[in-house]
Amino acid sequence: MAARRMVVIGGDATGMSAASQARRLKKPDELEIVAFERGRFSSYSACGIPYWVGGDVTERDALIARSPEEHRSRDIDLRMRTEAVELDVPGQRVRVREETGGEHWVGYDELVLATGAVPVRPPLPGIDAEGVHGVQTLEDGQRLIDALEQRVESGGAPRAEGGEARRAVVVGAGYIGVEMAEAFVKRGYSVTVLEKGEQPMSTLDPDMGALVHEAMCGLGIETVLGAAVTEIRTDAQGRARAVVTEDAEYPADVVVLGLGVRPATELAREAGLPLGESGGLRTDLAMRVRGHENIWAGGDCVEVLNLVSGRPQHVALGTHANKHGQIIGANIGGGYATFPGVVGTAVSKVCDLEIARTGLLEAQAAAVGLRFESVLIKSTTRAGYYPGTAPIHVKMIAELRSGRLLGVQIVGREHAGKRVDIAAVALHAGMTVEQMTCLDLGYAPPFSPVWDPVLVAARKAAAAVR
Amino acid sequence: MAARRMVVIGGDATGMSAASQARRLKKPDELEIVAFERGRFSSYSACGIPYWVGGDVTERDALIARSPEEHRSRDIDLRMRTEAVELDVPGQRVRVREETGGEHWVGYDELVLATGAVPVRPPLPGIDAEGVHGVQTLEDGQRLIDALEQRVESGGAPRAEGGEARRAVVVGAGYIGVEMAEAFVKRGYSVTVLEKGEQPMSTLDPDMGALVHEAMCGLGIETVLGAAVTEIRTDAQGRARAVVTEDAEYPADVVVLGLGVRPATELAREAGLPLGESGGLRTDLAMRVRGHENIWAGGDCVEVLNLVSGRPQHVALGTHANKHGQIIGANIGGGYATFPGVVGTAVSKVCDLEIARTGLLEAQAAAVGLRFESVLIKSTTRAGYYPGTAPIHVKMIAELRSGRLLGVQIVGREHAGKRVDIAAVALHAGMTVEQMTCLDLGYAPPFSPVWDPVLVAARKAAAAVR
Numbered sequence: 001m002a003a004r005r006m007v008v009i010g011g012d013a014t015g016m017s018a019a020s021q022a023r024r025l026k027k028p029d030e031l032e033i034v035a036f037e038r039g040r041f042s043s044y045s046a047c048g049i050p051y052w053v054g055g056d057v058t059e060r061d062a063l064i065a066r067s068p069e070e071h072r073s074r075d076i077d078l079r080m081r082t083e084a085v086e087l088d089v090p091g092q093r094v095r096v097r098e099e100t101g102g103e104h105w106v107g108y109d110e111l112v113l114a115t116g117a118v119p120v121r122p123p124l125p126g127i128d129a130e131g132v133h134g135v136q137t138l139e140d141g142q143r144l145i146d147a148l149e150q151r152v153e154s155g156g157a158p159r160a161e162g163g164e165a166r167r168a169v170v171v172g173a174g175y176i177g178v179e180m181a182e183a184f185v186k187r188g189y190s191v192t193v194l195e196k197g198e199q200p201m202s203t204l205d206p207d208m209g210a211l212v213h214e215a216m217c218g219l220g221i222e223t224v225l226g227a228a229v230t231e232i233r234t235d236a237q238g239r240a241r242a243v244v245t246e247d248a249e250y251p252a253d254v255v256v257l258g259l260g261v262r263p264a265t266e267l268a269r270e271a272g273l274p275l276g277e278s279g280g281l282r283t284d285l286a287m288r289v290r291g292h293e294n295i296w297a298g299g300d301c302v303e304v305l306n307l308v309s310g311r312p313q314h315v316a317l318g319t320h321a322n323k324h325g326q327i328i329g330a331n332i333g334g335g336y337a338t339f340p341g342v343v344g345t346a347v348s349k350v351c352d353l354e355i356a357r358t359g360l361l362e363a364q365a366a367a368v369g370l371r372f373e374s375v376l377i378k379s380t381t382r383a384g385y386y387p388g389t390a391p392i393h394v395k396m397i398a399e400l401r402s403g404r405l406l407g408v409q410i411v412g413r414e415h416a417g418k419r420v421d422i423a424a425v426a427l428h429a430g431m432t433v434e435q436m437t438c439l440d441l442g443y444a445p446p447f448s449p450v451w452d453p454v455l456v457a458a459r460k461a462a463a464a465v466r
Numbered sequence: 467m468a469a470r471r472m473v474v475i476g477g478d479a480t481g482m483s484a485a486s487q488a489r490r491l492k493k494p495d496e497l498e499i500v501a502f503e504r505g506r507f508s509s510y511s512a513c514g515i516p517y518w519v520g521g522d523v524t525e526r527d528a529l530i531a532r533s534p535e536e537h538r539s540r541d542i543d544l545r546m547r548t549e550a551v552e553l554d555v556p557g558q559r560v561r562v563r564e565e566t567g568g569e570h571w572v573g574y575d576e577l578v579l580a581t582g583a584v585p586v587r588p589p590l591p592g593i594d595a596e597g598v599h600g601v602q603t604l605e606d607g608q609r610l611i612d613a614l615e616q617r618v619e620s621g622g623a624p625r626a627e628g629g630e631a632r633r634a635v636v637v638g639a640g641y642i643g644v645e646m647a648e649a650f651v652k653r654g655y656s657v658t659v660l661e662k663g664e665q666p667m668s669t670l671d672p673d674m675g676a677l678v679h680e681a682m683c684g685l686g687i688e689t690v691l692g693a694a695v696t697e698i699r700t701d702a703q704g705r706a707r708a709v710v711t712e713d714a715e716y717p718a719d720v721v722v723l724g725l726g727v728r729p730a731t732e733l734a735r736e737a738g739l740p741l742g743e744s745g746g747l748r749t750d751l752a753m754r755v756r757g758h759e760n761i762w763a764g765g766d767c768v769e770v771l772n773l774v775s776g777r778p779q780h781v782a783l784g785t786h787a788n789k790h791g792q793i794i795g796a797n798i799g800g801g802y803a804t805f806p807g808v809v810g811t812a813v814s815k816v817c818d819l820e821i822a823r824t825g826l827l828e829a830q831a832a833a834v835g836l837r838f839e840s841v842l843i844k845s846t847t848r849a850g851y852y853p854g855t856a857p858i859h860v861k862m863i864a865e866l867r868s869g870r871l872l873g874v875q876i877v878g879r880e881h882a883g884k885r886v887d888i889a890a891v892a893l894h895a896g897m898t899v900e901q902m903t904c905l906d907l908g909y910a911p912p913f914s915p916v917w918d919p920v921l922v923a924a925r926k927a928a929a930a931v932r
Contacts, residue, residue, distance in 0.1 A: 013916070048851055048911050062851035175910075318916045319909035326925075340904055347908030356908055385514060385528035415884070420908045421918075422887050428905055429895030438806055439894055442813030442822055442886045443785035444641075445514045450479070450784045452887075 002032035006332055007094055007108035009084040009267070011037025012044065013321035014299030014328070015114030016066065019076045021329025028075045031333070034106060035076060036096050038083035041138045042068050047318050049141040050176070053148075054183030060142060087111075087271035089292070110294050110332045113268055113281060114325065117261035117300035117316045126232030131240035132255045135180060148187065148254065165190040169243045169252040171229055173200035177258030178212075178350040181221045184254075185351060191220075192250050194227040194243060203346060204409050205361050207376065208395055211411040215353045224250075261316050263301045276303040278314035285338040287328045296332065298324025298339075305341035308359050308406060308427055309368045315342055343427040344407070347417040352390075354417030358424045359407025362397060371400045373464035379453035381415040383445035392416040396423075396433065396457040403432035403465045408457070415447075422454045433461040468498035472798055473560055473574035475550040475733070477503025478510065479787035480765030480794070481580030482532065485542045487795025494541045497799070500572060501542060502562050504549035507604045508534050513784050515607040516642070519614075520649030526608060553577075553737035555758070576760050576798045579734055579747060580791065583727035583766035583782045592698030597706035598721045601646060614653065614720065631656040635709045635718040637695055639666035643724030644678075644816040647687045650720075651817060657686075658716050660693040660709060669812060670875050671827050673842065674861055677877040681819045690716075727782050729767045742769040744780035751804040753794045762798065764790025764805075771807035774825050774872060774893055775834045781808055809893040810873070813883040818856075820883030824890045825873025828863060837866045839930035845919035847881040849911035858882040862889075862899065862923040869898035869931045874923070881913075888920045899927040 006022055008015040019033050043066040051057045061067075071078040081099035088095070093107045119136045121127060133144040168184035170177050173195035184191045193200065193216070199209030200216060200223055216223045224245075232255060233242040243250045263280040265273075274282045274290050280303030282290045287302075289295040299321030303312040323339060330337040345358040365372050374397045382389040392412030399406055408423035410416055426436055436458035443450060451459075472488055474481040485499050509532040517523045527533075537544045547565035554561070559573045585602045587593060599610040634650035636643050639661035650657045659666065659682070665675030666682060666689055682689045690711075697710040698721060709716045729746040731739075740748045740756050746769030748756045753768075755761040765787030769778040789805060796803040811824040831838050840863045848855040858878030865872055874889035876882050892902055902924035909916060917925075 045849065045851070045911065045916065047909075047916075048849060051852060051911055056853050057851050179910075317909060319907070319914075319918075322916050323904060338904075343906045345906040345908050347910050347913050349910070349912055358906070358908075383511065383514060385511070385523050386517060387522050415881075418881070418884065418908055418913050419887075421885075421905075422891055424906050424908065425888055425891035425895065425897075428901070429891070429897065431891075431895065435894070438789060438804075439887075440809045440811045440824070440890050441785070442811050442824075442884055442890065443513075443783060444645075444813050444815070445511065445517055446815055447813050447884050448785075450511065450513075450788050452785075 002029055004030070004109040005032040005034065005107065006110040006112065007106055008033065008035035008112040008114060009094065010114030010116055011035050011042040011068070011078055011080070012114065012116060012299070013318055014325040015112060016043045016071060017322050017325025018112045018114065018296070018298070018329040018332065019071070020074065021326050022333040023074055023076055025330065025333025025335060033076045035071070035078045036082045036084050037078065037080050039137060039139060040080060042066065042071060042078060042080070044138050045318060046136060046138070049135045049138070050179035050183045052141055053135065053144055053180065054186040056186070060138065063138065084267060087267050089271050089273070089295070111296065112328055113289070113295065113297040113301060114299050115264040115267060115301045118264045119257065119261050120259040121257060122259070124229060124231055126234050126240060129232055129234045129238055129240045131252070132232055132257065134257050135176060136261065144256070166253040167192065167251055168254050168256065169194060169250050170256045170258055171243065172258035172260065173223060174202065174258060174260055175346065175348045178216070178355070179348060180256045180258055181216070182350045185219065185221060192222040192224065194224050194229055194245060194250065196226065196228040198225050200225070201355060203357055204355070205363070205395065208393070208409045208411050211393055212353070212355055215411070216350060219351045219353065221350070261300065263303070263314055265301050268297070268301070276312045278303045278312060280314045282312070285340065286331050287324050287339055288331070296328040298328055304339070307341040307343050309364060311368060313342070313344070315344070317346065343424050345420060345424040347420055349417060352413050354410070354412055354414065356410040356417040356420035357408070358420050359405065359427050360397065361407060365397060365406050370406060372397050372406055373400065373461065375457060375460040375464050377453065377457045377460055379456050380449055381412060381453070382447060383449050386445045388414070390414050390416065392419070392453045394453045394457040396461040398433040398461045398465050400465065403434050403462065405431055405433050405436065408454070419452070419454055433458045433465060437462050468494060469496055470575040471498040471500065471573065472576040472578065473572060474499065474501035474578040474580060475560065476580030476582055477501050477508040477544055477546070478580065478582060478765070479784055480791040481578060482509045482537060483788050483791025484578045484580065484762070484764070484795040484798065485537070486540065487792050488799040489540055489542055491796065491799025491801060499542045501537070501544045502548045502550050503544065503546050505603060505605060506546060508532065508537060508544060508546070510604050511784060512602060512604070515601050515604070516645035516649045518607055519601065519610055519646065520652040522652070526604065529604065550733060553733050555737050555739070555761070577762065578794055579755070579761065579763040579767060580765050581730040581733060581767045584730045585723065585727050586725040587723060588725070590695060590697055592700050592706060595698055595700045595704055595706040598698055598723065600723050601642060602727065610722070632719040633658065633717055634720050634722065635660060635716050636722045636724055637709065638724035638726065639689060640668065640724060640726055641812065641814045642726070644682070644821070645814060646722045646724055647682070648816045651685065651687060658688040658690065660690050660695055660711060660716065662692065662694040664691050666691070667821060669823055670821070671861065674859070674875045674877050677859055678819065678821055681877070682816060685817045685819065687816070727766065729769070729780055731767050734763070734767070742778045744769045744778060746780045748778070751806065752797050753790050753805055754797070762794040764794050770805070773807040773809050775830060777834060779808070779810070781810070783812065809890050811886060811890045813886055815883065818879050820876070820878055820880065822876040822883040822886035823874070824886050825871065825893050826863065827873060831863060831872050836872060838863050838872055839866065839927060841923060841926040841930050843919065843923045843926055845922050846915055847878060847919070848913060849915050852911045854880070856880050856882065858885070858919045860919045860923040862927040864899040864927045864931050866931065869900050869928065871897055871899050871902065874920070885918070885920055899924045899931060903928050
């Protein structure tokens with residue numbers, strides 16, 4: 001029997017990274033590691049689901065970084081289809097329910113909460129009908145693909161009766177929404193995205209959101225703004241047939257919900273663990289739940305510090321989840337690691353349109369009392385004369401007086417999106433836009449104009465602040 | 467008559483950027499601007515020449531950012547085919563020789579030296595033969611293209627007698643050499659690159675150079691190392707026919723020299739202006755020649771401070787040349803701007819192989835007394851399951867004890883090269899590799915694995931330093 005037991009709740013990115021990292025540092029006789037996952041899959045890339053649905057990824061298992069068997073072969077006792085249903089903090093134990101329905105308590109010395117997030121699912125009539133899909137878990141993805149392929153088998157190619165393309169309606173124009181729009185375009189569907197806000201990508205400022213809107217329409221994706229869904233209309237068999245908004249009705253062969261996620265923290269809440277305004281668990285820099293020496297949390301169920309605003313924030317993103325897991329595992333394993341916070345970086349694409357952001361939007365900056373100047377420039381991703389050069393818009397926001405970079409948003413075509421990393425590092429470093437004007441960035445005609453678009457934006461922002 | 471006269475020597479990136487920026491700030495009645503260019507072209511992208519030769523760029527004029535006429539229409543008195551032949555610093559005047567041979571003195575209040583660089587051209591037998599080409603200026607490029615196309619016209623498609631592909635020999639495997647190798651591959655030539663050193667790309671460490679060597683061979687580019695050229699063999703008509711090394715002879719239908727450049731500072735040297743060990747002019751942070759209040763210099767004829775090594779260095783790169791010009795123009799125009807230095811970033815490609823570096827190589831770090839750890843990782847440019855994901859090797863060098871990032875080198879395929887910018891910004895900011903492990907970089911499956919390759923390298927480097 002091991003000296004200590006580490007219990008992990010949640011067998012995905014954070015949980016299994018924590019388990020793996022702790023196992024690298026501690027042998028089984030020093031540390032027993034038990035992990036509970038309520039689903040059928042471990043350590044998978046939820047972010048890859050849209051590309052699986054769209055056909056870019058053909059095998060479900062390609063999305064699985066490490067199977068339960070692989071974890072077990074590394075002396076991690078991963079129990080699938082086993083749900084943690086109660087947490088007894090004073091007793092240092094977790095009550096788990098097995099697939100068979102059997103329940104029992106498991107004691108822990110170190111506990112890792114990696115319960116992830118749950119999709120937002122408003123209580124609308126018809127929301128649970130057949131044909132309405134979420135795409136958060138691998139099971140969700142499998143159900144959607146099964147449904148789409150069944151339909152192809154029964155109805156022939158992706159055509160509805162009368163030879164028209166089948167119709168997909170995506171509710172929500174955030175990251176998941178736009179990525180799913182691309183997936184259905186690739187499948188040959190006619191796609192409508194319904195967004196209740198006044199722009200797609202509320203993670204961008206309105207002017208940049210407008211560029212995305214224009215580009216989505218150009219890609220043949222009908223994007224309806226100000227479209228608040230009131231009902232999913234079903235047929236006599238209970239199948240979803242149309243999405244109804246306050247103003248119109250959109251016929252649908254399939255409906256996908258992309259309304260974002262919220263932290264899955266019911267278990268933690270019931271156990272009295274500290275939650276922030278975002279609903280995410282509050283942790284210290286070592287990813288320890290605040291006030292609890294031996295309880296750790298990370299990934300989509302925690303809130304993190306935004307280093308630019310100084311405010312906590314909920315960000316559900318696999319890259320953070322993996323970092324958190326690695327940090328928790330290092331700390332439990334006797335090492336030392338911390339997560340200082342995020343700067344709010346995200347990148348996505350719809351077909352060949354690339355969308356990225358980091359730092360604060362104008363509204364976010366104003367909300368924390370910052371005053372700023374914003375500039376927007378248009379340039380190209382490569383030298384203007386180089387084949388494949390593509391447009392890129394860069395918006396840059398800088399604080400008044402100090403000239404400190406506050407945020408960057410990018411909308412462009414190929415090779416535009418990852419340029420956001422330049423600004424992300426500059427935000428981590430607290431650089432001013434004046435300093436950024438002289439950044440020694442990689443230049444050659446296939447890679448950049450002689451003035452990289454980020455430098456062009458920095459020059460304009462520096463002039464605006466002056 | 468204007469109150470002051472600004473004289474610019476050199477009508478390319480630095481010179482004309484300086485002129486344009488000064489003109490934006492000062493009206494013609496405040497500042498007269500006269501620029502002398504000895505060639506036929508102004509403000510062109512020399513870096514674009516390999517892509518013009520290779521056919522990616524079809525029109526020469528696409529490489530010209532601004533023609534002499536355009537400059538003149540902005541009240542810049544640009545005189546083409548006019549060479550500055552003497553500089554009289556005490557007399558504040560420049561002697562210029564016009565195309566016709568006529569000479570006269572022109573006085574200045576502010577002088578900008580933007581004389582660029584000259585290609586290294588060793589005094590070998592046959593080096594000046596017909597069929598041996600440099601590719602530094604637009605004139606060089608035009609001569610090479612004319613020669614290649616004449617040959618196609620006279621000899622049919624790019625085939626030599628006997629139906630074999632025509633043979634190009636490129637001397638030197640640095641940036642220009644590898645880019646020209648790509649250009650000839652695109653033209654259907656059989657390409658041999660002769661490099662006297664033990665690796666291609668001496669701007670990389672040997673282990674990374676070896677990766678480039680392997681990849682170049684995979685691309686069908688014969689790359690011979692340790693090949694010191696002793697002679698260019700010519701035929702009876704004086705045409706280059708083969709490149710001879712100490713060990714072998716390489717038949718050639720065309721020979722291109724890619725041996726690097728040195729600062730073109732004869733004029734400055736003769737006038738007693740301060741030159742550094744690199745042969746480049748020494749300037750202060752405002753790009754003023756040291757000790758001379760009203761003489762400015764920038765671009766390929768100056769040396770710059772390497773912010774990582776603390777040493778001056780000669781770097782011939784269009785992106786710096788443009789920045790210098792803009793800074794000089796701002797200062798002459800009554801504004802204020804400085805160039806803090808470089809971190810040594812460069813990016814290039816050969817076909818789909820991308821090569822990048824920033825900071826110091828191992829040997830450069832050792833030469834300035836730094837001790838360090840190096841790590842090398844292999845990853846992919848996108849999520850492993852995403853189509854088009856490509857290999858990327860990242861080498862990272864970090865200082866012992868402090869853990870400060872010292873350098874990064876990248877060899878990979880599509881989307882690898884520009885990741886060097888992440889490290890470039892981190893170098894500007896003086897980040898440690900430990901800090902870099904938590905950088906909030908853009909993640910989505912089409913753009914990056916969940917751990918960006920740079921983060922993977924940073925984790926490994928941080929562990930090595932610990």
